[in-house]
Each structure stands twice: as C-alpha cells, then as structure tokens.
Amino acid sequence: MPQTDELRYRKIKKSHLEELSMNAPLLDTDEEFELISSSDGTSLLPGHDDSNVSFEQSRESILSTAVQMFIPFLLAGFGMVAASLLLDLVQHWPVYQHVSEVYILVPSLLGLKGNLEMTLASRLSTHANLGHLDTRQQQISLIFGNLALIQCQAIVVGFLASIAAVIFGWVPTGEFNLQHTLILCASSIGTAFTASLILGLIMVGVILVSRHFHINPDNVATPIAASLGDLTTLALLSWLSSGLYNTRETMPWLTVAVIIVGIFFVPLWGYLASRNEYSKEVLDSGWSPVITAMVISSIGGLILDYTVSQYKGIAVFQLVINGIGGNLVAVQASRISTELHKTSVLGELPEDEKVCLSPCATFFDSSETNHAATARMLMVMVIPGHLIFTYTISYLQAGHTSFTPSFMFVYLIAALLQVFLLLYIAQVMILWMWKSAIDPDNSAIPYLTALGDLLGTFLLGVAFQVLYIIGDKDSDVGD
Numbered sequence: 001m002p003q004t005d006e007l008r009y010r011k012i013k014k015s016h017l018e019e020l021s022m023n024a025p026l027l028d029t030d031e032e033f034e035l036i037s038s039s040d041g042t043s044l045l046p047g048h049d050d051s052n053v054s055f056e057q058s059r060e061s062i063l064s065t066a067v068q069m070f071i072p073f074l075l076a077g078f079g080m081v082a083a084s085l086l087l088d089l090v091q092h093w094p095v096y097q098h099v100s101e102v103y104i105l106v107p108s109l110l111g112l113k114g115n116l117e118m119t120l121a122s123r124l125s126t127h128a129n130l131g132h133l134d135t136r137q138q139q140i141s142l143i144f145g146n147l148a149l150i151q152c153q154a155i156v157v158g159f160l161a162s163i164a165a166v167i168f169g170w171v172p173t174g175e176f177n178l179q180h181t182l183i184l185c186a187s188s189i190g191t192a193f194t195a196s197l198i199l200g201l202i203m204v205g206v207i208l209v210s211r212h213f214h215i216n217p218d219n220v221a222t223p224i225a226a227s228l229g230d231l232t233t234l235a236l237l238s239w240l241s242s243g244l245y246n247t248r249e250t251m252p253w254l255t256v257a258v259i260i261v262g263i264f265f266v267p268l269w270g271y272l273a274s275r276n277e278y279s280k281e282v283l284d285s286g287w288s289p290v291i292t293a294m295v296i297s298s299i300g301g302l303i304l305d306y307t308v309s310q311y312k313g314i315a316v317f318q319l320v321i322n323g324i325g326g327n328l329v330a331v332q333a334s335r336i337s338t339e340l341h342k343t344s345v346l347g348e349l350p351e352d353e354k355v356c357l358s359p360c361a362t363f364f365d366s367s368e369t370n371h372a373a374t375a376r377m378l379m380v381m382v383i384p385g386h387l388i389f390t391y392t393i394s395y396l397q398a399g400h401t402s403f404t405p406s407f408m409f410v411y412l413i414a415a416l417l418q419v420f421l422l423l424y425i426a427q428v429m430i431l432w433m434w435k436s437a438i439d440p441d442n443s444a445i446p447y448l449t450a451l452g453d454l455l456g457t458f459l460l461g462v463a464f465q466v467l468y469i470i471g472d473k474d475s476d477v478g479d
Contacts, residue, residue, distance in 0.1 A: 066377055068219040069331060073381060075224065077389045080323035083110075083230035085396065088316040090238040095245040099180045101169035102187075102241055104301035107453045108161035109191055110233050110319070111297035111446075116150045116157075116290065117199045117229055118326075118449060121207065121221035122334040123282075123441045128211045129218070129338050139208070145276025147200050149283055151193065152269035155262050156287075157294050158192025159185060164298040169305075179248055182255035187241035189262035195233045202228060218334040230319055282442050289443040293450035300454040307461040314464055320389050321415055322456035326449035328378045329422040333448055336371055336430045337440040347437040355431045359420075362427045375423045382419050383412055410466055414459040422452050 087106070096102050123146065124133070133139050162185040170176050206224050210217040244255055273279045300322075307314050344350045353369060361368040363375050390411070394403045426448050430440040 065216075065219055065374060068215055069381075072220045072224050073327070073385065074388070076327050077320070077324060077385055078392070079228055079231050080320045081389050081392050083234050083323070084316045084319040084393065086231065086234055086238070087319055090234075090242075093238065093242055095183075095238075095242045099183060099241070099245065100305060101165045101180065101184055102237070103305040104165040104168050104298055105161060105184065105188055105237065106234065107297040107301040107304060107322070107457065108164065108294050109158065109188060109195070109237055110230050110322075111293060111450055111453055112154060112157065112192055112196060112229075112233065116153055116196055117203055118330045118334075118445045119290075119442060120146055120150055120200060121203045121217070122330070122337060122445055124203070124207045125217040125221050125334055126338045126341050126441050127278075128207055129216070130341060133208065133211055141276060142278050143204050145273055145279035147197075147204070148269050148272035148276070149279040149286075150196050150200050152266055152273055152283070153286070153290055154192040154196035155189055155266050155269070157290050158188045159259075159262070160291060161192075161294050161298060162188035164295060165301065168298060168302045179252075182259070183241060183244045183248065186244055186255040186258035186262075187237060190240045190258055191233060191237040193262060193265075195229070195236050198232060199229055218338050219331060221334070230323055234319075286442045289446040293446035296447075296450035297453045300450075300457040303454075303457045303461060307457070307464065311461075311464045311468075314460055316393055317390075317411070318457060318460060320386070320393075321411075321418065321460055322453045324382070324385055324389075324415070325418045325422055325456050326452035328381065328419055329426050329448045329452060330445050332371065332374060332378060332423055333426050333430055333440065333444045335374060336426070337434075337444065339370065340430070340434050340440070344434075346434065346439060349431060349435050353431055355428060355435060357427060359424050362424050369427060371427065375427070378423060379416070379419060382416055386412060386415050406470065407467060410463045411460075414456075414463040418452065418455045418459050421455060422448060425451065 090096060091103075124142065127133055127142055133142060162181075165184055165188075166176075166181050202224070203221060206221050207217045210220055244258075247254055270283060273283045304314075304318060340346075340350070349355070352367075357365075357368055361372075363372055363379070366372045387408075390403065390408070426444065429447065430444050433440045433443055
C-alpha cells in the first residue's frame with residue numbers, strides 16, 4: 001500500500017470510529033475502506049471488508065460482560081466437574097491401569113477444545129462482530145471452510161498426540177509395546193475426529209444464535225466450548241480406548257483400520273478447506289500453534305501421569321482447575337483479539353496499547369490497557385467458581401480428598417496464581433502477536449489453554465505436595 005494511501009485510510013478510519021462512538025450511522029459505501037492490502041500483510045482476515053464492520057458492541061459495559069459470561073461460566077464449570085467425576089471413575093478401568101500412557105493423552109486431547117474449538121469460536125466471533133456472518137452466503141462459506149479445517153487439524157494433531165504419549169511413556173521406562181501404541185493411536189485419532197465434529201457444529205450454532213439475539217459471542221462461545229469439550233472428549237477417549245483394549249486379542253486389525261481410515265481423510269478435509277478463502281490461510285500457517293500447544297499439553301499429561309500415581313485425589317480436581325483457567329483466559333484472549341481487529345490494522349498496535357506491561361498495569365491501569373477491568377472481573381470469578389464446583393464434588397462424595405480448610409486454602413491459592421499468570425501472559429502475548437502481524441484469533445488460544453493445562457497440573461501437584469508436607473497426610477490425600 002502506498003504510504004499516502006495508508007495514511008489516508010487511517011485518517012478516514014479514525015474519523016469513522018469517532019463518529020460511531022457518538023452513535024453515528026455506519027457508512028456502507030465508502031470506497032476508501034478497500035485500501036487494505038492483503039499482499040503486504042495488513043489484511044485483518046481473508047476477504048476482510050471494513051464496510052461491513054459492526055461496532056454495535058464496541059462500548060460493552062463490564063456489567064453486561066459479567067451478565068453474559070455468568071451462565072456460560074457456570075455451565076462450563078459443571079461440565080468440567082462432570083468430566084472430573086468421569087476421570088475419577090475411569091482411572092480404575094483396565095485400559096488406564098495397563099496402558100498408563102492414556103493419562104498423557106488426556107490433557108492433549110482435552111486441549112483440542114483450546115487448539116481447535118475455542119480457536120474456531122474466537123475466529124467466528126471476530127467474523128460475527130465484524131459483520132461477516134450477516135448473510136446466508138457468508139455463513140455457508142465461513143462455516144464449511146472452518147469445519148473442514150478443524151477436521152483436518154484434529155486428525156493430524158490427534159495422531160501426533162498419540163506419538164508424543166508413546167515417546168513420553170517410553171523415555172522413563174525404556175519399554176515399548178506395539179499393541180499399546182496402536183491402541184493409543186487409534187483411540188486418539190477416533191476421539192479427535194469425532195469430538196471436533198460434534199463440538200465444531202455446536203460452536204457454529206452458538207455463535208449464530210448469539211448473533212441473532214445481539215449477544216457478544218466472545219463472551220459465551222468459548223465457555224460453552226469448554227463446558228462440553230472436556231466431558232465429550234474424555235468420554236469418547238475412555239470408551240474408544242477401552243473398546244480397543246478389550247478387543248485387542250479378538251480383533252487385532254481394528255486399531256490398524258481406524259488409523260488408516262483416519263489418515264485417509266486428512267487430504268480430503270485439507271482439500272476442502274483449501275478451496276475456501278477463509279480457511280486456506282489458516283490451513284497454510286496455522287499448524288505451529290496447535291502442534292506446539294499439543295506438545296505443551298503432553299508435558300502436562302506426563303506430570304499428571306506421575307502425580308496420579310502419587311495422589312489419587314488429584315484426578316478429580318485436575319480437569320476443573322485446568323478447565324476454569326483455560327476458559328477464563330480464552331474469553332479474555334477472544335475479546336482482546338476482536339477489539340484489535342476492530343480498531344487497528346494487523347501489524348500495528350492502537351496508539352493507547354503497548355506490548356510490555358507490568359502485572360499491576362495489566363489488572364489496574366485502564367490508561368495502559370482497555371482490558372484491565374475485564375481482567376479484574378475474571379480474577380474475581382475464580383474463587384466463587386472454584387468454591388461452587390469443589391462443593392459440588394464434595395456433595396457428590398467424589399474423589400479421594402477431604403475438603404479441609406487447609407486443603408481449600410492451598411487449592412485456591414494455586415487456582416488464583418494460575419489464572420493471574422494466564423491473564424498476564426495473554427495480555428502480553430496477544431499484543432506481541434498483533435504487532436508481529438500474527439493473527440491472535442488463529443494462534444493465541446492454543447498456546448494459552450496449553451499453558452493453562454501445564455500450569456494447572458503443575459500447581460495442583462505442588463498443592464498436594466504442600467498439603468502432604470504440612471501434615472494433611474490422611475488416607476484421602478495420599479490414597
């Protein structure tokens with residue numbers, strides 16, 4: 001873009017933003033909005049057209065945000081509690097007892113909701129807020145391309161996650177079991193494919209309904225993905241792996257067949273995604289975040305595999321602390337990304353934003369960032385959320401841990417520290433990505449949810465170790 005045209009575009013865009021802040025009508029036919037160039041990396045999204053941008057939610061109040069988030073947050077939390085209760089149950093199944101690498105798969109595959117479904121929700125939420133889902137043709141084009149994309153990514157990442165689980169399981173013991181490897185690969189591919197298809201369709205429905213009722217999808221889509229993602233994925237993984245384990249002698253060919261069929265579909269989904277302008281760019285450049293996030297989650301799975309063998313009570317809390325942390329930071333990441341798409345051009349930060357902020361500024365200085373109030377609100381939700389969900393676990397008499405005052409204090413400190421670190425990392429990471437011309441809608445949430453899994457599992461293990469050291473050595477903690 002010539003320098004004069006770029007400056008002219010920015011001047012026009014700034015004037016329109018000022019008009020919009022005074023409730024002026026949006027102009028739909030201004031030719032200057034077409035000056036964004038896709039060749040120099042300044043395009044916001046494939047096919048971006050600022051003439052269709054919708055700013056109806058740009059002045060959303062913190063109260064409105066809290067109200068919109070509260071019910072999805074509770075649904076997400078109870079979904080994680082259900083998944084935690086399921087993990088507490090299935091950890092005693094033969095496949096978990098004899099193929100312990102399945103534990104390493106759990107954070108990786110559950111992390112797919114962050115790698116794929118939450119990223120899909122963030123992408124489509126941005127499109128919805130920019131007015132790209134207002135016509136039937138736009139909806140079909142965006143939705144079909146993105147669903148094909150996440151199916152392709154799910155199969156590849158599921159296969160790589162199983163390979164990582166095998167490697168991480170082999171390194172400490174030096175033992176390799178081909179039969180167990182095939183079970184891991186087949187169950188991982190089958191789980192990733194099926195869960196991503198189900199959750200992807202649900203995400204599309206949630207975003208379209210939110211748009212119809214004038215609800216900001218940034219506030220509701222990612223929590224709902226979290227509420228259903230953990231339970232659906234864990235149930236599928238446990239059911240498939242158990243079925244393949246139980247038929248390993250009678251139908252040894254079944255695992256190989258599942259792997260071959262899954263790999264066969266990869267080029268088909270990739271071809272369909274490449275034919276759509278909205279998903280082709282992500283298909284070409286979106287692999288690094290999801291694969292890196294999978295590796296980070298696998299390390300978290302290795303920690304889980306170790307800590308579960310030491311403290312059985314940790315299983316029922318692992319999904320809750322990881323899920324709440326990933327859920328809250330995904331909402332913040334989606335909101336920051338959407339605002340950047342609305343107010344600036346990829347590669348250049350708004351005048352009132354900067355990458356390097358102190359933790360205090362991130363949470364308390366509204367002059368340094370527009371998202372300090374939301375960050376504080378999300379931190380406030382941590383303690384009541386965990387109290388509600390842990391009380392539910394206690395009421396159902398699940399797990400192996402007594403809910404003593406010392407346990408709740410140490411547990412809540414770990415949960416607060418996890419969310420504090422994640423929100424600060426999100427603020428810095430997303431602005432750095434934007435300044436580096438990396439679209440955070442495609443890259444930020446996979447890293448953040450994977451870090452949430454790693455931090456949550458590590459801090460939870462530390463919490464149980466602290467409890468053991470300070471004298472809470474009853475049979476509940478260690479059994």
